[in-house]
Amino acid sequence: MEQKVILIIIGMSVVTYLPRILPMVLLSKVNLPPLFLKWLQFIPVAVLSALLAPAILAPQGELSIGLDNNAFIASIPCFFVAIKTKNLFLTVMVGILAMFLLQNL
């Protein structure tokens, strides 16, 4: 049992590291076509949005836009502060405070 777990962990570490390292090391050595560079410039916004949407709109795996979804409610003041101030730290503090209040009051 123990040996199987160690084997799994080693396998996991390989398949996790390869997608992290290969594109950076290989693509930074070649001249990329302008259209592909343009495409890469849209990746940050697309990734952030793809990660965020289910986390706040479907935290249990099903679409949930209502008062029973704390992650969604807490995101409203966060978006407000983020758009107004563009301040990362302030937005994070507002988020933690909003979630604390929703979960404990």
Place this chain on the structure above:
Amino acid sequence: MTDSNFVTGIKKSVPVVLGYIPIGMAFGILASQQGLSIFEIFMMSSMVYAGASQFIATAMIASGINAASVIFTVFLVNLRHMLMSASLSPYFRKVPSIIQALISFGLTDETYALDITHLKEHEPSAYFFMGLHTSCYATWVISTVMGGMLGNLIPDPTRWGMDYALSAMFIALLCIQIKDKRDVLVAICSAAFSLLITTMSGGSWNVIISTILAATIGVSADLWNKRLSLSSSE
């Protein structure tokens, strides 16, 4: 000079550190309940260092699924990092491969979000990324081991809302990244695809598919705009 970049990196890691503490502890508690030893938790966190995959793998190990299936599932879950690594590559052209290898080990959804936002405004400094990634990595490893050791002695570590630091961070960085109408289009498309895939088939493919589709829509909109402005100027 170099030292100050390292320290700046550590300072910038605070939002991720706040989020990794409760989620790491929650992982440690769950993993020890599901039969992983403290040593196995330490090994998994320090060698794999990937939150979602560790939760999934631990559940699969506990239910006795074979090693190949666990590893393949983790591979699929982490394929999304290819896109993040690729989008960082143009900024790392002057950085030696060995340093790239070190920095990319610390690439997670959360560190990527901070990395790419920093790169939009600063020259890439290897020390900055080392500081940022080391701080996040150490927090993850220590928090998961602590969770495993304390186990049921502590109440649910996510009950104080601190884990929401990560969602709030993504909200702030998304708002900082959005500069024009094309970005808004890409963000809305990506969110819609991601929600659709998550609700219809569960997680793991949502990020990679939505990102590829939405970025392609962004480039297409860009080309279409240029064609329109060219034909109207003729």
